[in-house]
Amino acid sequence: MKSLFIKTEEQRKWLEKLASLKEEFKNNAQQIDEQSVFPHEHIQKLREIGYTKITLPKELGGEGFSVYDAILIQETLASYDGSTALSIGWTVLTVGELFENKYWEPVKLENFAKAVEKGAIINRAVSEAATGSPIRGGRPGTTAKRNGDKWVITGRKSYTTGLPELDYFLTSAWIEEEEKIGFFLIHKDTPGITIEETWDVIAMRGTGSHDFVLSEVQLEESDLVEVPNYTTGFKLNGWLLVIPATYLGIAQAARDYAIQFANTHSPNSIQGTIASLPNVQALLGEIELELAKARFALYGAAQSYVDLKNREQNGRTLTVAEGEVIVNAVNVAKHTVTNAAITVVDKAMRVVGAKSLQRTNPLQRYYRDVRAGLHNPPMDDLTIKKLAELVLKQND
Structure with missing residues (x-):
């Protein structure tokens, strides 16, 4: 049945490329689940074959996949190991969304594209214990305050899937002086961020969806990359x-x-x-x-x-x-x-x-x-x- 939805030779080529990882990923899946360990080696293999940039535009060094292309490949990857697929899937969709909708200024997108082209992975850090799912419209407890020409971010994010391997965190915070939500691009090496290994569940045990903790993290003005113009989580995505x-x-x-x-x-x-x-x-x-x-x-x-x-x-x-x-x-x-x-x-x-x-x-x-x-x-x-x-x- 799935073959009915394969439309292009490029899709077939990527399915064949993924097939080379099938046995290894399937064989490791039980251990990943049993031990609740993050599949670092799987993510590295996906970086090496270019999976992390499949939705990056071709002119910026990616494959230029549409949503349709991406879900076809993602479905196949998940049949090998669900935790690996979910972990990397958030990068696939975040990169696709950012570049298709051009949410950021052109220069910021171009600079970020260079990192993605080299294998960088990203996820939005939005969920919080007090607000529940962000799609219900809760205001983030994470705050962003100005201190001179810097931003100071403090808060805690939960369910940050893929956290052990993320290179960038697109983090939502409440900008108090402007009374609006902003998204800040934070690199993994930024001082003041820590991972608390809180992920102890019975499903998707290998996704490393731990808590992302920010303690007076100082950022540049330019790190505020996105200010949504919607008030709830319902948007076309x-x-x-x-x-x-x-x-x-x-x-x-x-x-x-x-x-x-x-x-x-x-x-x-x-x-x-x-x-x-x-x-x-x-x-x-x-x-x-x-x-x-x-x-x-x-x-x-x-x-x-x-x-x-x-x-x-x-x-x-x-x-x-x-x-x-x-x-x-x-x-x-x-x-x-x-x-x-x-x-x-x-x-x-x-x-x-x-x-x-x-x-x-x-x-x-x-x-x-x-x-x-x-x-x-x-x-x-x-x-x-x-x-x-x-x-x-x-x-x-």
Whole structure:
């Protein structure tokens, strides 16, 4: 089914390039999960093959991948190791978002592109214990104050995925004197920043999503790179589709395991393998159906977003209504994919039976990992709320 969504030779080349890492990443995945260790070696391998710059524009040394291209490659990577894929996925989407929308001044983008071209990775540091998900509109507790010609940043960020390997932190802070949120670009070697290893969860255990602590961090005026003009987390950002693509890849891995098991498991109570049993075939058929629905939602939303951006580049102004429709399409894709991934893994475990609960069996890891998708933005309740609001407005 996935082959239906491969469109270009460049995509095929990148899938082949990733395939060279498949066995190593899959073999390491259990140890990464068991020991809750960050996959430093995996990230380094991805740097070496240029994965960190796939969404950097070609004219700046990258691959120039669109959202559609990126989710296709990201899904495949996640089928090898979910923690690795989620960790690097935030760089893929952040770089894509920054350069497509040109949020920063041109000179700042060009300078940052040089670092990305050399393999630098980045993530937004936005979540805080007191505010919850930033998409709900909470004001950051992290503060930015002027001290002469410097900024002084103090605060704590949680769930900073990929923290042990991040080179840059795009950190949100409340600028008190101006009463607005700003994003500051902070390099990992800046004095005053520390990592507190707080990540102790049962899902995505290798993502190193620890707390990022800032203690009177002094920055230059120019390090304030972005001041959003929106007041809530709802904005048009198709690049967020990189994250549900990660959970779809994990679901694909569960599906592949279930099929391999069905085709080879042969208890002495039947002739042949369990693949011939009606109940097993029903489960496998239901898995295929869930994956098909998820892919059409994900890749359909991605293509709609790409088409819209192409029309914008050709001089067509995006209407408010069009923006709302695409925002909802992205949100619906995330909702559909993450919930489908949970269903797929559950059905795969039913095919395999009690063996799926063995710690050495990857299905129990997939089962835990896909549930993390429910807690990546936007959450399901917000997606449903936005759909209701739009349909009611359209029928005024």
